[in-house]
Structures are given as C-alpha cells and as structure tokens.
Amino acid sequence: MEDKRSVLRVENVTMQFGGVVAVDNLSMEVFEHEIVALIGPNGAGKTTAFNAITGVYEPTNGAIYFNDNLVIENHPQGKMKKNYAGRNMGKYEKIIVKTPDQLTRLGMARTFQNIRLWKTMTVFENVLTAKHLRRTSNYFTAMFHLNAREEEKMRQDTLDLLKLVELDDVKDELATSLPYGKQRKLEIARALATNPSLLLLDEPAAGMNPQETVELAQFIHDVREKFNITILLIEHHMNLVMDISDRIYVIDFGKEIAEGTPAEIQSNQKVIDAYLGVSEDE
Amino acid sequence: MKILTKKSMCNLALVIVLLIVLVCIELFAPATSMWFSVLRKVFTFSLAAVSMNLLNGFTGLFSLGQAGFMLLGAYTYAVLTIPTDLRHTVFRNYGDSIFNFQLPLVIALICAGIVAAFFAYLIGLPVLRLKSDYLAIATLGFAEIARGLVQLQQFGPVTNGPDPINNFTAPKNILVYAAIAGVCILIIIMLIDSTYGRAFKAIRDDEIAAEAMGINLAHHKRLSFVTSSFFCGIAGAMLAMCNTSVSSVSFTSSMTYQILLVVVIGGIGSVSGSLIAAFIYYASSEWWLKFLDLETFTAAGTKIPLLGPGFRMVVFSVLIMIIVLFFRSGIMGTREIDVYGFFCKLAGKGKAKKAQEGGAN
Structure with a gap:
C-alpha cells in the first residue's frame, strides 16, 4: 500500500x-x-x-x-x-x-447527494457541457465557430463516453426524464467527462x-x-x-x-x- | 458536424422568404406606409430583446440595465456621426463638441457597442456578485444613474447636456436596420450554439453543478453580461437612428420593461420567440391598435364608445395578460422555430391518419 x-x-x-x-x-x-x-x-x-x-x-x-x-x-x-x-x-x-x-x-470531479443535472439539457448536452473546461479555444474563436475541429472532438469524445457507460441509447432524451438509476449514472458520466x-x-x-x-x-x-x-x-x-x-x-x-x-x-x-x-x- | 442539415436548410429558406418580403416592402410600399416606422422599431427592439435574452434567458442573470446600456450606445453613436460642419449648431450651448471628426456608420456602431460593453465590465465587477432580484435592482439603479449623468452641464461638450442631439447619420432604409440586427442576432445565435453558450445554459440550470464541473462562474457571468451589453449598445444606436434624435429622457426604465415584456411574451430562452414577440408587440402598439386612440373612429357607421386617447394601452394590456395566461412560458417557451419539424409533424399526422384508416379497413 x-x-x-x-x-x-x-x-x-x-x-x-x-x-x-x-x-x-x-x-x-x-x-x-x-x-x-x-x-x-x-x-x-x-x-x-x-x-x-x-x-x-x-x-x-x-x-x-x-x-x-x-x-x-x-x-x-x-x-x-x-x-x-x-x-x-x-x-x-x-x-x-x-x-x-x-x-x-x-x-477532482464530484457528484451530488441530491442529483444536480442540468435540467433543460439532453443527456448528450449534459456530458458535452462538462467538457467545456478542457477547451483550448477562446471566447471569440468559439463565438464565430472557428474551433470546428475541437468541437467535433468534444462531440466524439462525448459519444464515446456515453457508449462506455451505456447511456448512448438515451442520449437525446432530456436528462430529467431518465429513471432515477440512470440519472445517477449520467451524473457520474458527466463528472468523468472532465477527465x-x-x-x-x-x-x-x-x-x-x-x-x-x-x-x-x-x-x-x-x-x-x-x-x-x-x-x-x-x-x-x-x-x-x-x-x-x-x-x-x-x-x-x-x-x-x-x-x-x-x-x-x-x-x-x-x-x-x-x-x-x-x-x-x- | 454537418452544418447544412435539413432543419437548418428549412430555416434558411424561411429567412430568405422573409428577406424577399422585406425587399418588396422597401421597394413597393408607399412612402407613407406604417411598415417603415414599425419595422425599424421592430428590428431595433428585436436586437435589444435577443441581447437581453442572452443574459436573462440563457445565463439566468436577471438584469434590468438595458435602458442604461442602450443610452450609452445611442449617445456614442450620435456623437460620433454628426457631420463636422453641423457640430457647432448641435452643440451651440457648449461652444462645440470635443470630437471634431465624423466616423462611418459601421465603425460608429461598433464604438457604441464597445462603450456599452466597457461600462458593463466596470459595473459587472461589483454587481455580478449579486443574485436574482438584487442584481435586477442594482442594474436598474445603474441605468437611472447613467440617465442622470449624461444630462450634467459638465458633460455638455460631449453629450450636449440635457439638450437632444440630432443631425447625425440616420439611414431610412429598413434593409440597413435588418442587416445590422440580422448580423448581431446571428452572432448571438452562434454564441449560444458554441461551447460557451452551453456553459451559460449550465449556469442558468444549476450554478452549483456548473461550478463543480469546472466552469468559472464569475468569468462566464462577466462574459455574458459584457456581450449582452455590447449588443444592447448597438440596439441603442439603432434606436437613435430610428428616432433621428437622442435625448436621455427617452431611455427610462419603462423601456427596459418593454424589452422584458417582449422577452417574456416570446419565451425566456428562445431567440426566435423574442423576434416574433418584438414584431407582434411593436406592430400592435404602434400601428394595429392605434385606431383605439381616435375618438372619431367609426366601425360600420357607428361610433364606438370608450375610444379615446389612452384606450389603446388598456386593450393592449388586456391582450398581454391573455398571452401570458394562455402561453405560460411565452409563445415559444425555450424552443426555437423549426420549419422542417413543423412540416414533418404535418406529414406525420397525415401518415398517422392514413395508418388509422388502413387499420380500420
């Protein structure tokens, strides 16, 4: 040890x-x-x-x-x-x-005792948004969509992550519409998205x-x-x-x-x- | 990522159709038509509403400083675009303006935005620590202070004191307004669609979760506030063009409430909702319901009682109450216009019907 x-x-x-x-x-x-x-x-x-x-x-x-x-x-x-x-x-x-x-x-990534997912977002968006902190593009390149390659990579990584945690079949559903157990899983997946x-x-x-x-x-x-x-x-x-x-x-x-x-x-x-x-x- | 999906193609088609209609109005409508003044206002306040929506609807920061930032934008634009030979007539009470150059329209517009954004940055440093209602009160206070300050005699050579500024560049063509508002709104839509836009929405949905997922709250709130104010400043400049004269008395807090009303009617968190609501609001208040103010108005030969100055606002307020009652979350909620989806739904309904009939047979 x-x-x-x-x-x-x-x-x-x-x-x-x-x-x-x-x-x-x-x-x-x-x-x-x-x-x-x-x-x-x-x-x-x-x-x-x-x-x-x-x-x-x-x-x-x-x-x-x-x-x-x-x-x-x-x-x-x-x-x-x-x-x-x-x-x-x-x-x-x-x-x-x-x-x-x-x-x-x-x-250091965490989850919460009372699930705190982003309510208006889909499963996919919840995980994708958590990838924001690893961005390399600045505000203006992102605003004018000059970071297409990075955006593409973020989306691909999100899909891969969702596949790994077996949530890819519900990726376009609203996060809060999932059953309780899957919401927990999603919250863990979202935390994992921050590497x-x-x-x-x-x-x-x-x-x-x-x-x-x-x-x-x-x-x-x-x-x-x-x-x-x-x-x-x-x-x-x-x-x-x-x-x-x-x-x-x-x-x-x-x-x-x-x-x-x-x-x-x-x-x-x-x-x-x-x-x-x-x-x-x- | 495919940009030209069926959905975006259909929306693009809608925009093109609207653009053609606009060009037709500009070319063929009689010069006295109400379309011109109404559409100028609609474009101006569309931009103001969308920029307010970016802050209130997408970032969840309830700010009421819009009139203040529009005032800054309007004054900046007006002061910078007066032709040099007319300056001394405009600023006759203060000798002359301290600026003796005239900027082209686009550069003056950007300056208007930058000045508003700069002040937003300064105000944001202390104010963005506040939440919900407190933030609203603080920003409302800023707007009132700004309105008071520009009237000061000491600022005369810059702002013309309490006197209105006029004679600045003010295009009449509605396509100019459409272009300015269109470009700005497009940029806002692109921002909302980017990774930063998603971070803003995360802050709106759950601040604590957003912070725990590595989103720097102070930084992102400031970005949203400054960006929103930048476009608010440009909307202010457009309002100056609309009115062909700028004076601080027109930038009252009731203007902020008008914009807020447009945002609420359209749906907090929906850009297309704000656009639709801006059109409905200004077309009815400036045009379609104008007749209610005329005592002499007759319908089918009979005079209608109650009609008279001020009655328009009564009817209008009732209409707004009805809209708010029946569309709780605004006309669009948090959705966006989706022409393709609409047609799909129509087609889907047809198919479902056929399937049902088939089943019955």
Missing part, C-alpha cells in the same frame, strides 16, 4: 461553524486506483468533509494535498481565532483557497432500490477499471460499501474512529457501537 502514489491527502482538517465543530481534525489519505469509502452515522460530518475537500467550504484549519500538490490550506482567522475549539492551532500558516471549478480543473484523476461520489446509492444498488456497485467497479481513476465515496448502503471499497474511514461526531479494510471495519468494536450495530441474524 505504501509504495502507491498518494492522490488525496487530507491533513488535520477541522471545520467549525460558530461553536459547532463539524469535522474535527480529520486526516485521511487516498492512494492511486483505490476505492475508499467514508462512512458514519447521520450528522457525523461526512458531507461537510466532502465539501471542504471539493472547495465548497474553506476548512477552518488544516491542509489538503491533491496529487502531492498543496491545494488548500487555512488557519483560524478573525473571530474564529478566539473561538477555535479544534486542535493543531498554529501549525498551518498559509492561506490557500481554491474554488470548486479550479479543483475540478486540477482533476478527473479522482472521482468523489456523495451517496451515489441514495434512494436506489436493491437491484439498482447492485448494478451501481458493478458500475463503480467498471468505472475504476475503464477510466483508471481513484474513487472516494460517502455511502450509507453498507452492502455497497463493503462490496466495493478497498479501505474505509469511519467518522462519528466529526472525528475519525476507525480506518481499515471492510473486514477490519466490520469487526471493529468501536464502529459497531457507533454505527453498524449488531445485525439480527448474528
């Missing part, structure tokens, strides 16, 4: 809102080609951690490295200086803030029936193989998590309480107490 290249390294990240410490000194590392899950009970701070990683929130304290480059670093400022309740005060001195679009350009090296999935199986969940697990596996990328996901569906993850981080009340392979996590007493519970047939 240690000889693998680190894709994402979260270092002592603390998120504090007012007096509430939502994420407390979280450190985690995701290596190349891994599928890592972040689990925990409701309100444990999973999505907050996710938002701090993707640049939606600025962490109150801590640093985040992406592909070994420092992308986010912050320390308590202003009022927070006095009220800061976390640890590692003074360890971080720089302020580096990246917006979500800059992080996506660096190769990411790390894919972050926020509860991909939320609201899915067991059949769809099984398909999704297979799909996530395929995505990793076909696109050769690293995946970090938040999930509540234990079957899915145990099935596909290489490693799991468990957090509760913002703190990491365990880390390990699915087998280790399942037998960890702390995790069972805080989250998994004892299943009835055991």
Whole structure:
C-alpha cells in the first residue's frame, strides 16, 4: 500500500461553524486506483468533509494535498481565532483557497447527494457541457465557430463516453426524464467527462432500490477499471460499501474512529457501537 | 458536424422568404406606409430583446440595465456621426463638441457597442456578485444613474447636456436596420450554439453543478453580461437612428420593461420567440391598435364608445395578460422555430391518419 502514489491527502482538517465543530481534525489519505469509502452515522460530518475537500467550504484549519500538490490550506482567522475549539492551532500558516471549478480543473470531479443535472439539457448536452473546461479555444474563436475541429472532438469524445457507460441509447432524451438509476449514472458520466484523476461520489446509492444498488456497485467497479481513476465515496448502503471499497474511514461526531479494510471495519468494536450495530441474524 | 442539415436548410429558406418580403416592402410600399416606422422599431427592439435574452434567458442573470446600456450606445453613436460642419449648431450651448471628426456608420456602431460593453465590465465587477432580484435592482439603479449623468452641464461638450442631439447619420432604409440586427442576432445565435453558450445554459440550470464541473462562474457571468451589453449598445444606436434624435429622457426604465415584456411574451430562452414577440408587440402598439386612440373612429357607421386617447394601452394590456395566461412560458417557451419539424409533424399526422384508416379497413 505504501509504495502507491498518494492522490488525496487530507491533513488535520477541522471545520467549525460558530461553536459547532463539524469535522474535527480529520486526516485521511487516498492512494492511486483505490476505492475508499467514508462512512458514519447521520450528522457525523461526512458531507461537510466532502465539501471542504471539493472547495465548497474553506476548512477552518488544516491542509489538503491533491496529487502531492498543496491545494488548500487555512488557519483560524478573525473571530474564529478566539473561538477555535479544534486542535493543531498554529501549525498551518498559509492561506490557500481554491474554488470548486479550479479543483475540478486540477482533476477532482464530484457528484451530488441530491442529483444536480442540468435540467433543460439532453443527456448528450449534459456530458458535452462538462467538457467545456478542457477547451483550448477562446471566447471569440468559439463565438464565430472557428474551433470546428475541437468541437467535433468534444462531440466524439462525448459519444464515446456515453457508449462506455451505456447511456448512448438515451442520449437525446432530456436528462430529467431518465429513471432515477440512470440519472445517477449520467451524473457520474458527466463528472468523468472532465477527465478527473479522482472521482468523489456523495451517496451515489441514495434512494436506489436493491437491484439498482447492485448494478451501481458493478458500475463503480467498471468505472475504476475503464477510466483508471481513484474513487472516494460517502455511502450509507453498507452492502455497497463493503462490496466495493478497498479501505474505509469511519467518522462519528466529526472525528475519525476507525480506518481499515471492510473486514477490519466490520469487526471493529468501536464502529459497531457507533454505527453498524449488531445485525439480527448474528 | 454537418452544418447544412435539413432543419437548418428549412430555416434558411424561411429567412430568405422573409428577406424577399422585406425587399418588396422597401421597394413597393408607399412612402407613407406604417411598415417603415414599425419595422425599424421592430428590428431595433428585436436586437435589444435577443441581447437581453442572452443574459436573462440563457445565463439566468436577471438584469434590468438595458435602458442604461442602450443610452450609452445611442449617445456614442450620435456623437460620433454628426457631420463636422453641423457640430457647432448641435452643440451651440457648449461652444462645440470635443470630437471634431465624423466616423462611418459601421465603425460608429461598433464604438457604441464597445462603450456599452466597457461600462458593463466596470459595473459587472461589483454587481455580478449579486443574485436574482438584487442584481435586477442594482442594474436598474445603474441605468437611472447613467440617465442622470449624461444630462450634467459638465458633460455638455460631449453629450450636449440635457439638450437632444440630432443631425447625425440616420439611414431610412429598413434593409440597413435588418442587416445590422440580422448580423448581431446571428452572432448571438452562434454564441449560444458554441461551447460557451452551453456553459451559460449550465449556469442558468444549476450554478452549483456548473461550478463543480469546472466552469468559472464569475468569468462566464462577466462574459455574458459584457456581450449582452455590447449588443444592447448597438440596439441603442439603432434606436437613435430610428428616432433621428437622442435625448436621455427617452431611455427610462419603462423601456427596459418593454424589452422584458417582449422577452417574456416570446419565451425566456428562445431567440426566435423574442423576434416574433418584438414584431407582434411593436406592430400592435404602434400601428394595429392605434385606431383605439381616435375618438372619431367609426366601425360600420357607428361610433364606438370608450375610444379615446389612452384606450389603446388598456386593450393592449388586456391582450398581454391573455398571452401570458394562455402561453405560460411565452409563445415559444425555450424552443426555437423549426420549419422542417413543423412540416414533418404535418406529414406525420397525415401518415398517422392514413395508418388509422388502413387499420380500420
């Protein structure tokens, strides 16, 4: 494991809102080609951690490295200086803030807990639009359609991508008219269109029936193989998590309480107490 | 990518037919015909509406600064195209204009656009951080400030203060208006169809998703705002040509609302909708419903009660309410004119009928 290249390294990240410490000194590392899950009970701070990683929130304290480059670093400022309740005060001195679009350009793509597709666009357009950030043409060449070759390539790549994820048969349908499972798939495909090296999935199986969940697990596996990328996901569906993850981080009340392979996590007493519970047939 | 699909061929044919009609009107209509003044207005406000649609309909930024940018465009165009020998008569209260050259029409038009775009860039820096209604109020405020500022005595040598500017180049030929509006609208359509246009639509549909997919919100909003204002400036210059005189009092916020109304009636997010609505709106308000203002108007020998000055606006407002009630999302919604699709539908219906009859037999 240690000889693998680190894709994402979260270092002592603390998120504090007012007096509430939502994420407390979280450190985690995701290596190349891994599928890592972040689990925990409701309100444990999973999505907050996710938002701090993707640049939606600025962490109150801590640093985040992406592909070994420092992308986010912050320390308590202003009022927070006095009220800061976390640890590692003074360890971080720089302020580096990246917006979500800059992080996506660096190769971090995400999906959302409540599906956020572009509603007036077709399946094809949704994926095609996500290719916008890899454009090389400027505003004027695009406006006067002088970038025909690039446009053609974008469309071809989009078609290829849709074929890979088996959505090419519905490509001209409105994104929101698809069944729920396919909308999820499309959202993942849209994230893949940005050519990411790390894919972050926020509860991909939320609201899915067991059949769809099984398909999704297979799909996530395929995505990793076909696109050769690293995946970090938040999930509540234990079957899915145990099935596909290489490693799991468990957090509760913002703190990491365990880390390990699915087998280790399942037998960890702390995790069972805080989250998994004892299943009835055991 | 094939450019000449059946669909675009049919739309091209429609444009050509309309162009022929236009040339016929220009050549054969009597000089007193209402067609001329109405069509000039229609082309002017078509461009204004389409540029507003680019911002409000395609990027989802609710801005009401159109009158302000049109004012900037109109003044720039007017000031730059007064013949040099007439300058001192126009600017008689301020000695002379500080510009002592006359630019050709096309260059002056582009200057009008650039001035409007430049101010849009400056205004956009603080204002585009705002969202929805707040953005609308801020831009509306800008338009009013611009209207007040050009009237200042200190700006006299440039803007002629509160006095109107006239005697500038103002072509009468409706084909000139059609050409200017046509070229500008074509550029906007091409923009909407490009990768940047798709990014604008993504911002309209879901800002958070757009940002997460690597679209720089501030940059793209600014691009859309500046581009829209550029074409608004040109529309302002066209309005100056229409009226043959420019004065700041005509660029009130009610003009912005007129344009907004055209956009809403046509369909927020539809270019062809804006064009159709601009025609219907200005043809009825300036021409077809004009008779309602005449007390002396008689139908079949009897005088109709209620008719009189101002009654036109009552009827007109009712018509607008009916349109908005029955076409919730405007005449076109977010669709575009599709002649080929229309004929296909007709043919399809025929076929379906035949198939049904065949089944019955």
